[in-house]
Amino acid sequence: MAALLLRHVGRHCLRAHLSPQLCIRNWSLPMAMSICHRGTGIALSAGVSLFGLSALLVPGSFESHLEFVKSLCLGPALIHTAKFALVFPLMYHTWNGIRHLMWDLGKGLTISQLHQSGVAVLVLTVLSSVGLAAM
């Protein structure tokens, strides 16, 4: 089912004039998960850099910034969604990172194991993100 969905994505990129390598190949789960690992890594790094740089450049303490956010009265649903949006890429990158380290040890490299561990990472990501956002 996931394979059909990914193949659909691959075909549509032709219309978007994307690189031919993205259109010729049928997208697979390991391929999509690999680029997501890179994407989440880049996003997380950007977040950390933004945090570090704003600590140096933006005036005001962390507490004052939190007070500002509190004063916006955003509502629990929006706050919960924001927490989920923050923690989802972190959890994906962490669980997939463990999968990468397993490969580096030489374990789980057959195609069927690749797909099984991939699905396991996705399930763990969703569960842990929901759990952490609820805390």
Add this chain to the structure above:
Amino acid sequence: MAALWRLSVLCGAREGRAGSKAASLHWTGERVVSVLLLGLIPAAYLNPCSAMDYSLAATLTLHSHWGIGQVVTDYVHGDAVQKAAKTGLLVLSAFTFAGLCYFNYHDVGICKAVAMLWKL
């Protein structure tokens, strides 16, 4: 464990002919920092303290610096452009680390900040 040893021997054998172990050591270093960071996250949750803040700042910036370094190596082609990109990345990582240390020293620190953010 044995697999890791075999892997490093293999890399060492290849490098022996080229005369440099730099790439192999870098690869191993990346994995070591990854495992360290993996351990630090639950440790920071269970035992938040100043030492944890600084360890997290260092490990996080190093892991992200090396990670983005791989992205630059993969997608930036050409000697001069790649050198410029790597230099830019070094400056960014240096400032990020400085910023995180500043935050740890002058403000509440990473562990407390996450706790405060989550209580929102």
